[in-house]
Amino acid sequence: MSGAPSTEHELIRRARSGDEDAFAELVELHAGRVQGALRRFGLDAAEADEVAQEVFLRAWRGLPRFEQRAQFSTWLYRIAFNEAQRQLSRRPPPRAEPDPDGVDPIVSLPESPHLGPEARTLDREFERQLDGALAQLPDDWRAAVVLRDIEGLSTEQAAEIVGVRQAAFKSRLHRGRMQLRALLEPYLRVEEGTD
């Protein structure tokens, strides 16, 4: 291999012509992102490792169909999302869907005491609590928050990945955010406002 690192575009071009070394570099570039997304979509560590392999295998087989004007990472997210959904659908339903007569996370504003621990402690606690809180969200809401707010995709990209219109995606996103906020409220670093 040459000394200069290949651009992603070049790696994709070489991989599309069957260069496994180039594809291996792409895997290495995107492994963390894919594994992180799979965990946050609701898979445990063992499932995420196994499904991550499947994601990249599907990417390899699908390379001839990949349109290079789209972002490779967005395309991988779509495959990862679909594979995660497939894995999750094999599980028995873990929790009841939100009770339609129960608390609406949008309309009901729960009370909770404001805590004031050190900011770094809060951040650590936040990250520790985040996975558990995400697991409590309905799958659709969780996927929306993961793609938009953690993986940093645009609304348009994320909606395309999950296969819904942007308006429907934004509804899921907002509901997911509001429920997540309520679950994580004790661990949020809220700026004190001046009234």
Next chain:
Amino acid sequence: MSTFWHRTRFRLDHRWAPRRMSDYLDGELASTGRTRMDRHVGECEECRRVLAGLAAMLAQLHRLSGHGGEGDAVELVSAVRARLREPPPS
């Protein structure tokens, strides 16, 4: 009359505001909506707390953006390479 109107407007805004907080924070609310939200959270401690919490949560989530999973990339690359050499499923 103005107290009645103020109370009515407050109740309507209090129902409206939580539903539009994401749009507000994402910069997708029109200026009239932004004005309405700013006015309401200025008057409503509950909504102010929720909006501040939502903003804080999004800031903390965005700091996580790009953080990868715990898995070993080298192991994954090896596993994928090995499976590339397997015959494709028939």
